[in-house]
Amino acid sequence: MNNGLSGLGALAGPSLRDKVSDWLLIEAELLDDQREREWLEKLVSKDIVYQVPLRQTVGRGVGKGFVEGAYHLVESWGSLNSKLAQAETGHSWAEDPQSRTRHFITNVRVGQPRDGRVEVRSNLLLYRTRQDEAAPQIFSGERHDVLEEAGDGFLLARRVVYLDTTAIASHNLAIIF
């Protein structure tokens, strides 16, 4: 089914879709296996734009409530690197002991490639537990990614994470979506 109704327009064929889907699953594996440093250095473009927009409850017909220019997080490669460096100092309390996370990536839609870049949308369910708490924190949202072709694979050039809540049910966002 490729009727152009997706926000991405006409979707890519199965071969690119498979390749991108594999990339997303491997990325999730790295993030869940405490391999963020490898993730940053091997899968992320030095020019990455990484944003988590802020959302408000708005009336029907006036959009989804994402406020232009307002964010929970805005990251560059340098700021992501700073955060990993912080976690690696050995006295970053928020993530030591580290959260247990599980990235569930579904509903993958892959756009037609253009100039070596491909737009990808996917649904994200991120399950997180801390310390001995049995109750998880769950984040649900949609990722709008741009992957750029690099050698045999891709680098993440852009990620915008549209979360499905206005108030975040978590004590921090010391995690990568």
Next chain:
Amino acid sequence: MANTNTVSQKSEEVESLLQRLHEGVDHGRVPVGLYGNPAVYEQELRQVFGRCWVFLAHESEIPKAGDYVVRKIGEDDFIVTRDQEGGINVLFDACRHRGVKVARASAGNTKGFVCPYHGWTYDIKGRLTGAPLWKSAYGEMEKSDKGLLPATQVDSYQGLIFATLDDKTPPLKEYLGDMAWYLDLVFGLNEHGVEVLAPPQRFVIEADWKSGADNFSGDDYHLGTLHRSAIDIGAFPVPFAENMKGYHIQASPGHSLSFSMAGSEEEPGPRFFGFPEELSSTFDTSRISQHQLDAARMSRVFVGNVFPNFSILLLPTTDDASKHPATGMLTIRCWQPKGPGKIEAWNWFLGYKNMTPELKQRTYASGLATFSMGGTFEIDDTEPWITIARTGRSVAGEKLQMDMNYEMGLPGIGIATQIKDGSWPGPGIVYKSRFEEGVQRNLFRFYGAMMSAPKDQFPALRFETEGSDAPAEAQAQA
């Protein structure tokens, strides 16, 4: 009968905790059982949030007629609106017909509000304007006394909108007391003033609102441990020991603040909280005194709390020390109570209105990277607060009568000394060096006074002896 016993047991429990607080606070003891405690929390909603001036919004969030945001006093929703005359209204979000919430969104622009139940309709000032088939349903019924209930008193200071539900509460200016001098210093550095850079971030923490108030009253000592990793990566440019230089100030009962400040021109900066020259060169005495301007110039960090739950932080930070030097960033906070031992943190970032778009972008990026809910500082802050609330509601804490320790800076403890020689130009009870917890004792002393205040009395809003020892602390020494 059993029920009555439970109620009186609960109130006895609260009374006994407050008694321990009253007796202990001047000696640096605060019962941990005040944290996360359901019975204490119920009393806080009425005695603290039902009576104090509570921060709701910044005026720049509702610039145009018809703009509104939904905010809270205690746990209750209030609609903050801007009307056609430019006035600000704070309206209890409950239809006068059956009490149904009438604001459907959390922010927007509207002509008014329609109750979804039967259609009672209100204008932006909250006045009842009609209902379906009015003549048949209500005919000549008086409308003028059936508007949305406004908060009892509403006022704003330096663009900060506050309201209170109690007519016995003294006016805002009197309530803020000498804290106003310090708010001027942060929000009034030039004629333009500040504006929000975005709507507030909101996140839920299993912690007591008092943890936020306590931390922002001037808990600088935690930087060296809790935030060591953020300092290690250069997110904040002033080393821990250096950053402890400055002043702790009890501005007025309940309201405290702290400055990290260079003691002389020779001592390291940054100056003006790390705001770049292009902005700080516009700071002047149009809205503040030369004393305030001079203090701001020597300042690296300002942190403060307006009782009960409104906090302010201004300091230099960076998202990426390898690329960008730290730049001044201003955040304001509301530690919104959301049940015993639970808060929803509301977090705004602000900029001076005359900042260039690039500078606004820079200060916002620095703020998001450090003091957003995913920021290098903020992620660690909530970590201890969660376990304080857990300790607070523990049976062990109750049975073992556990107190928290706030002795730092009491006479003979540590190096902090009270400034009495007039070398500090501002008001309040002032200590030099930030190894000091009088700022928090001031918070808890006033908290205790509010919690125990009879209905017809409001606790004293001025220290008994101006510019001298807090009388209670002097007594503690005797």
